[in-house]
Every structure is written in structure tokens, then in C-alpha cells.
Amino acid sequence: MTLRVLDTAAIEQAATPKLVLDTVRGALIAHSEGGTNVPPPLHLDFPEADGDCHVKAGWITGAADFTVKIATGFYGNPGLGLPSNHGLVCVVSARTGQVRAILDDRGLLTARRTAAAGALVTHAMARPDARTLGVFGAGEQARLQASWLAMLRPLDMVLIHGRDPYKANALCDELNADGLPARPASAREAAGADMIVTTTPAAAPVLDAAQVRAGAHLTGIGTDMPHKNELPPALFRRAWLIATDDHAQCLEHGDFGHAVRAGAVAQDDDITAGLLLKTPLDRPDTAITVADLTGVGALDAALASAVLDRL
């Protein structure tokens, strides 16, 4: 029996927004109810090559398959004409341990599950009438967070704040071409939106908590290692509700952990994001809400399995 390898084109076609949103929603809920098995990720660093590798495994308890996902980020690659991110997903039977298939997705499923998780949680936590979105960052996730949220609720304006104005402009052009109103913005403007999503690899907060308006919701998706940090501790102190996709993981290497270590909040001040996807949130109009998403291995497992079942 030869190993089954599925290529990016086939995976891209199978991983429709509907499939991804439904699967990620179910997996976030299962994770919030303790119905998943997610061991601590494995990390390797390659400082000389400005690279790192994360390996995440996950299992929705009782599911037929589990997955092991390898994701690399080598940040000097664009200079070599290669993409920064690479990776693949191994789908393994949870009944026999046999490798069912390799999804040679080059990071596509991670990008889509991250987009889906951000959009679902932002939509669930933001005020129903929130219509403006501020985005920090101008990369792939900046684009995906805006366009996937626009599938869930109408957006009047997307304000893109990127360090590189050329990239921010290009992203706005791309979103406009997709029919989404977007323009480059200062950090202050983006921080003043109804909803804010941060998508950067920043090592220090990208916005000033004092610039966030009453009634806003913020979702941070870029912080996935202990040295990274996008959302300031003062913002967590102002928050009426804090959601984390995985409590232990966000404490260890999310923005929530930075806020706890800074003394801004207590380490049990969060609830699990998946809980908010089951029942609508009854939030005061002036409350600030914050979600810290670090990426959960169970989402990879659920999504890879759903894609494989469709192929």
C-alpha cells in the first residue's frame, strides 16, 4: 500500500468556506467542552536561518482520525523566491495508528482554520450592529480575517493598518476588488473601529488601549509564541469579557498570558471561546470584549479529517 498524498489544488477545492466554518465551529465547541485531546505543541528554532517549526497534534475525542501538523516559518525565504510558510498535515487513524494520508497543503488549511476561528469568534463577541473593522497587519491573515468576517456579517469599512504602506494599499485594492470597502489607516483609526483584529508577528503591543472605544471587540490571532505580543495588558484590564481558544496555551504563549504576567488580570479571568459559539452573547453596548486565539490542534484534526472525507 503506497502512502496517499493529496496536493494543494485538491485540498483547496474541498476546503470550501462552508465546510471550514462548520467544521471549525464544531471543533471550537468540542474543545470548550473538553471533548478534545491536544498535547502541548513541539517547537524547534533555527535562529541563523530566522526560522522555526511548530508541530501540533490534535484529536476530537472519539473521532476516527487524529492529525499531526508540521508548520514551518522561515522569514528570509521571500528573498530566496520561496514562500515563508510551508507544512503538511498527516491524518492518522485513531483506531489503528495507520497513516491514512498526507495533506500536502503548504499551510492552506492552517490559514483557513485561523480565518474561520477569528471570524466566528469576532462575529459571536462583537455587538450585533458593529460594522467597521480595523485590521493590524497587511499579510495573508489580514486579508482572510476581513473577507471571512464579511461572510458572517456586513462590513461598512475595513481599516487596514500595516507597517508597510505599500502592502496596506495593495491589500485594500484587493479587498475593494472583492467588493469589500477598505482603506489604509493609522493605528489610531484602526484601533477606533467597532471590531479590531490583529494579525501580526509583533513582539510588542500594536495598539494603545486608550484608543479603543467603549463597545469594541478585539481579536488577536498573531501571538503564537511566548516572545510575541499584540494586545496590551491595559486592554485586558478594560475588558468586560476575555475569551481564549485554549486556556493553558494562551496563558503560556498568548496575549492573555502577557496580561496575566503584567498583573492586569487574574489567570482565571478568561472563558473558553467555543462556549460563545453555542449561545448568543448578551453583552452591554459599552463593554469591551477581547479574544485571544493561539490556534488549537483539535481544529487541524477536525478540518483535515473533514477535507479527507470529502476527497
Next chain:
Amino acid sequence: MTLRVLDTAAIEQAATPKLVLDTVRGALIAHSEGGTNVPPPLHLDFPEADGDCHVKAGWITGAADFTVKIATGFYGNPGLGLPSNHGLVCVVSARTGQVRAILDDRGLLTARRTAAAGALVTHAMARPDARTLGVFGAGEQARLQASWLAMLRPLDMVLIHGRDPYKANALCDELNADGLPARPASAREAAGADMIVTTTPAAAPVLDAAQVRAGAHLTGIGTDMPHKNELPPALFRRAWLIATDDHAQCLEHGDFGHAVRAGAVAQDDDITAGLLLKTPLDRPDTAITVADLTGVGALDAALASAVLDRL
């Protein structure tokens, strides 16, 4: 660019004993000198299916590639007509993070690097005139430990102690057919040999320390999870020299850790096995020596890379 997948037959042909022994020897030495990067492994358990999955990553510092290895053991598989162990190795560039190839080896390289590490360390630590080998267990590693050690030094007799007498007999027939004198033996007989290798998944010691003779060397290779234990703490107390393949890993989930927690030895009473491969060991004839090998990810990295370079 499609993902390169190498099948078991090609890998088996490339992974000759000479290549494996040379590579594993070099990797154990590099590991003992701090020249490797081996993050803590990732584990997943599937109690209902009597299965587990280990993911190990490793990098010989400065090497062109690193590896991520997925290994599963599902112990009810033989009843389903499937092998208990499965797995594969991903070889990834340490310069760009691109996946160079998947070695679909079904656990072959792990079996061979374990055989090589056991044989090299046993040969380096045993008395030069040690000629009898006691083996606990009658599975694949029992066979490999005997036959690979026989490549390094002559063996007068291999004493196989297996829980299942039928399997022990069958293994002796197989070794005899390969020209190696072997017979089934009681635990007492096997524990009385010049060299003893334990290759079981036991959760309690498989031999009585009092039955081990002065001048003997013992190598444990089966203990790879905290609940497993093959060599008794009392044996470590009798030992003149204790070697571990990885100090932290053996403390956490090796026989050495059991001995430390039982108070038989101190947690810095070991030396790194790779150090013994560079210079011959000057051991007293009556000393007992013990090696605890839990399997190091850097060996997988070195071996996979060497095999890939040959293919």
C-alpha cells in the same frame, strides 16, 4: 512541485548496517557534545484502542535538514491483521523550512537506529571478553539487538527470555538460521549472561538485580514512557557506571528516572552514552555497567538525512 515520498523498499536498501551504525555513532557523539537540538517529544494516547502516538523532532546543529518523526503503536492491531507499529519521517530543510521528502518507512528506520544504538553502546560498555548475551523479550528488537551486536563482536550464546515460549523458540530458530547460537532461557539464566539487553514494553522490572553477575553490562531499550520500567532500581545502585542516551529524557521517562525516584541513585549519577563511543572505556572486570536508552530524536534526523542523501 509534488511532495517526494520514498517507500519502504527503497529505504530498506539504502539503510545498510554500515550506514546506520556510522550515522548513529556520529549522532550519539554529537548529542553527547551538545551539538543537537531535540525538543521534548509530543505524545497522544488512545486508551480505548490500546494505542499511542509519539512525535519526535531532532536536528544535528548546523545540518542541512531536520526531521519530524511520527510513530504509532496500536497493540491490538495484530488481531486485525495489521502491524502494531506504523509511522513515517518528514525530512525538512533547516535552511528554508521546505519539506524535502517523506520517508514512508513504516518504522524501519526507528527499528534500525534503535538496534544500532543498543549494539554500539552495549559493545562500548561491556567487558572486551564478554561473549554471552541475555535478551529479555522475543520481538523485533530482541532479534535486532542480538544480530546487530553480533556484527560488532563475536557471541558464543544468545539466551532468549520471552513471556511467550513459542515466540522465544521461533526467535532462537531464526537466529540459529542466521548462524548465531541461541536458545530459550529462564529469566535467571538470561540475567546471568555477560551482557543483557531488555527489549520489552514492561511496566515492572523484568529481572532481579541480585541475579546479575559481577562484570556484567546491561542495556535497557524498551522504556520509552513514564509508566514503563524494565531495569530495577537495585541494579542501578549496584552499577559502577550508568549511561543515558539523553539525561533529561531518561530522568523523565526512562529506567534511570525510576531508579532516581526510588532513591537508588542521584539524578546526576549518569553520563551521556555518546561520550563512551569516542574513547574505549577502562572498566574494572567486576564492575556492573548499565545503559538506559530511550531513543533520541537527533538519531532519527541524522539517519533520515543520510538515507535521503544516498537515494
